[in-house]
Amino acid sequence: SAVISQKPSRDICQRGTSLTIQCQVDSQVTMMFWYRQQPGQSLTLIATANQGSEATYESGFVIDKFPISRPNLTFSTLTVSNMSPEDSSIYLCSVAGRVSPSEAFFGQGTRLTVV
Amino acid sequence: EDKVVQSPLSLVVHEGDTVTLNCSYEVTNFRSLLWYKQEKKAPTFLFMLTSSGIEKKSGRLSSILDNKELFSILNITATQTGDSAVYLCAVTEYGNKLVFGAGTILRVKS
Numbered sequence: 001s002a003v004i005s006q007k008p009s010r011d012i013c014q015r016g017t018s019l020t021i022q023c024q025v026d027s028q029v030t031m032m033f034w035y036r037q038q039p040g041q042s043l044t045l046i047a048t049a050n051q052g053s054e055a056t057y058e059s060g061f062v063i064d065k066f067p068i069s070r071p072n073l074t075f076s077t078l079t080v081s082n083m084s085p086e087d088s089s090i091y092l093c094s095v096a097g098r099v100s101p102s103e104a105f106f107g108q109g110t111r112l113t114v115v
Numbered sequence: 116e117d118k119v120v121q122s123p124l125s126l127v128v129h130e131g132d133t134v135t136l137n138c139s140y141e142v143t144n145f146r147s148l149l150w151y152k153q154e155k156k157a158p159t160f161l162f163m164l165t166s167s168g169i170e171k172k173s174g175r176l177s178s179i180l181d182n183k184e185l186f187s188i189l190n191i192t193a194t195q196t197g198d199s200a201v202y203l204c205a206v207t208e209y210g211n212k213l214v215f216g217a218g219t220i221l222r223v224k225s
Contacts, residue, residue: 031211042203042215043158090156096211103163104149104205104213109156 002027002095006107013083013114020079021110023093028073033094033104034066043092049076083114117142121204121216129224132194136219138204139186146211148180148187151203153218158203161189194223 003026013019023032031050035043046066047055055068069077080087091110097103119140128134140148147165151158162171164180164187171178175194180187191198204216 033211033213035213042217043205043213044215045212048212092157094213103147103160104207104211105160106157111156 002029002097002105004093004095004105004107006093006110008110009108010111011113013112015084015114017083018079018081019083019112020077021091021093023076023078023107025074025095029095030073031096032070032076034068034076034078035092035094035106037090037092037109039088046078046091080112083112085114088112088114117206117208117214119204119206119214119216121202121219123219124217125220125222127222127224128194130195132223133190133192134194134221136189136191136202136204136221137186138188138216140204140206140214140216141185142206142208142214144209145182146207146209149205149207149213150178150187150189151205153201153203154199161202191221194221196223196225199223 005024007022034046036046037043045058046061047057049055049068049070051070051073065081067079093107094104122137147163149163150161162178167180167182175192178189199222201218201220203218205213
């Protein structure tokens, strides 16, 4: 399985500000995925980040709100912009398994609270 | 619209009990079904199922897939308090996109 380092682990932010979450993988991966888990809810895919191209966003998520960078095959960032209390969630990055691409492994997650 | 439905939503059992968690799915391009255990933030991978009727086991946990009836079950025998968690079912579509169910909250009382 891939080793995925995600930071920060948690943060408390003021509304109207932005937070950038980083995700570092110990090996090169083609696709990285960003998920959101709102309180009491399951995981929802925000976008798929491919190296060298723009991220692909799921319905209900837009680049202006969740800009993503993917400068190389081991690193990605997700920014939560102009935050409101509704953005309080756990944010998770994920990569596919090396042996079996259908498996997915997750970073430790970022617990974001917007006040 | 693709969907994954888990049941029950929550469950309280006593140590030593056996539990069965259910997951049904409707997706367009099914590739595999995954089970995860989520205790704090990051889901921990448990099983990946691709073939119908083949049971996968890991200690007290086992799982099986029925890709004709489009469901899977996760069994936990001789439950322990450490099994208390949210259990997530997800289906992988082509392109490695995961569609998650809402999860089952399991609480094991001592």
